[in-house]
Amino acid sequence: xxxxxxxxxxxxxxxxxLFSLGGFLVSLEIIPRDxxxxxxxxxxxxxxxxxxxxxxxGFLFVLSIALFLSVxxxxxxxxxxxxxxxxxxxxxxxxxxxxxxxxxxxxxxVEDIKVRIKSNDEGMDVYLxxxxxxxxxxxxxxxxxxxxxxxxxxxxVGIENIREIKVKVAKIL
Amino acid sequence: MREEGSYEIDRKVVIVLIKKALGRLEGVYAIxxxxxxxxxxxxxxxxxxxxxxxxxxxxxxxxPQVVEETQKEIKEEIQKTLNRAVDRVDIxxxxxxxxx
Numbered sequence: 001x002x003x004x005x006x007x008x009x010x011x012x013x014x015x016x017x018l019f020s021l022g023g024f025l026v027s028l029e030i031i032p033r034d035x036x037x038x039x040x041x042x043x044x045x046x047x048x049x050x051x052x053x054x055x056x057x058g059f060l061f062v063l064s065i066a067l068f069l070s071v072x073x074x075x076x077x078x079x080x081x082x083x084x085x086x087x088x089x090x091x092x093x094x095x096x097x098x099x100x101x102x103x104x105x106x107x108x109x110v111e112d113i114k115v116r117i118k119s120n121d122e123g124m125d126v127y128l129x130x131x132x133x134x135x136x137x138x139x140x141x142x143x144x145x146x147x148x149x150x151x152x153x154x155x156x157v158g159i160e161n162i163r164e165i166k167v168k169v170a171k172i173l
Numbered sequence: 174m175r176e177e178g179s180y181e182i183d184r185k186v187v188i189v190l191i192k193k194a195l196g197r198l199e200g201v202y203a204i205x206x207x208x209x210x211x212x213x214x215x216x217x218x219x220x221x222x223x224x225x226x227x228x229x230x231x232x233x234x235x236x237p238q239v240v241e242e243t244q245k246e247i248k249e250e251i252q253k254t255l256n257r258a259v260d261r262v263d264i265x266x267x268x269x270x271x272x273x
Contacts, residue, residue: 086262087263092265095269098269157179
């Protein structure tokens with residue numbers, strides 16, 4: 001997790017803790033309800049404070065959505081199992097996609113590449129969306145790209161059963 | 174982590190040993206870090222220890238080979254230092270890091 005994400009999580013946790021503590025103290029009547037209502041109403045009457053409140057709660061709302069999406073993204077990061085007798089070995093699909101993207105971009109004539117993979121017990125399908133440079137033959141480029149990706153997946157990642165590497169040329173620059 | 178006999182071993186100790194083992198390997202970049210430290214789980218069932226960890230691997234090496242070496246090194250290090258058998262070392266690869 002990056003530093004920024006840690007800071008954002010920190011803000012959410014601290015805010016939640018403060019709200020919980022406040023609610024707890026008010027419920028026990030250690031802090032009278034009238035005091036809280038009075039303070040909040042008093043603050044809200046000032047335009048600047050009102051603006052800060054609106055910004056703060058808006059920020060918290062956006063933050064909660066962003067964190068929810070980030071956690072969901074992590075949960076959806078499927079894994080590809082590799083065979084190993086010493087324990088379970090899995091590699092995240094995201095890691096494989098990033099790797100294919102990097103390797104693919106090294107092929108001469110490839111400007112950009114988007115990668116999606118599907119993996120199940122029968123094997124792996126790789127879908128590439130290619131932005132190619134307008135030089136040389138495109139079929140030759142696709143052929144080379146497929147060979148490079150297949151070799152890397154076989155030799156470096158250790159995935160042998162690759163069923164298909166499908167390439168869609170989306171752009172020629 | 175609790176041992177039935179006379180001593181117990183803290184998870185941090187196991188992590189130190191794992192890091193020591195990983196330090197000897199060329200193909201491993203780092204243990205993936207989470208919000209609360211390294212993503213390493215240590216479980217004990219009976220006399221055996223089971224370890225699960227998330228790794229970042231360096232690009233260029235054969236991943237199955239690196240993983241197998243990692244599992245062997247971790248097993249050996251823990252067995253040698255703690256005299257405990259390691260049942261299995263489960264590994265999740267979270268990233269393949271480009272080394273320029």
